[in-house]
Amino acid sequence: MNTAEEREALAARRRPPAEPPAWLIEHGIGAGRLPIRVHAGTCWDTRKRCAPISTDQARRALAEGIPACPHCRPDTALGMPE
Numbered sequence: 660m661n662t663a664e665e666r667e668a669l670a671a672r673r674r675p676p677a678e679p680p681a682w683l684i685e686h687g688i689g690a691g692r693l694p695i696r697v698h699a700g701t702c703w704d705t706r707k708r709c710a711p712i713s714t715d716q717a718r719r720a721l722a723e724g725i726p727a728c729p730h731c732r733p734d735t736a737l738g739m740p741e
Contacts, residue, residue, distance in 0.1 A: 680711030682733060684720060694725050702731035 679700040686692040686708045697712075697720050698705050712720070718737055721727060727734035734740055 682712050682714060682717035683709040684712045684716070684725070685709045685728075694720060696726050696728050697721055697733050698728045699731040699733045699736055702728055702733075704728060704730045 681700045683698040683700055683702070683705055684694045685696040685698060685706060687695045688708070692708070697717050698709060700711070714737070717733060718739060721734050721737065721739050
C-alpha cells in the first residue's frame with residue numbers, strides 16, 4: 660500500500676508543468692539589485708536574478724528606461740519599440 664507521501668509524489672509527477680510568467684524583470688548584482696533588463700517570460704536569456712512582473716509593470720519599466728532584452732524584444736511584443 661502507498662503512503663500519503665508516495666501518493667503525493669506520484670500526483671506531483673503527473674501534474675502539467677507550470678506556465679511561465681508573461682514578463683520578467685532582471686535585477687543586477689549587488690546591494691541595490693536595481694532592475695537592469697525586461698524579458699518575455701519565455702526568453703532563453705534569463706538568469707536566476709529574474710522575477711515575474713505584470714504587463715503593466717513591464718510597460719512601466721520600459722517607459723522608465725530599463726532596457727529590453729535584445730533577444731526576446733519585449734518592447735516590440737508590448738507595442739513599445741524604442
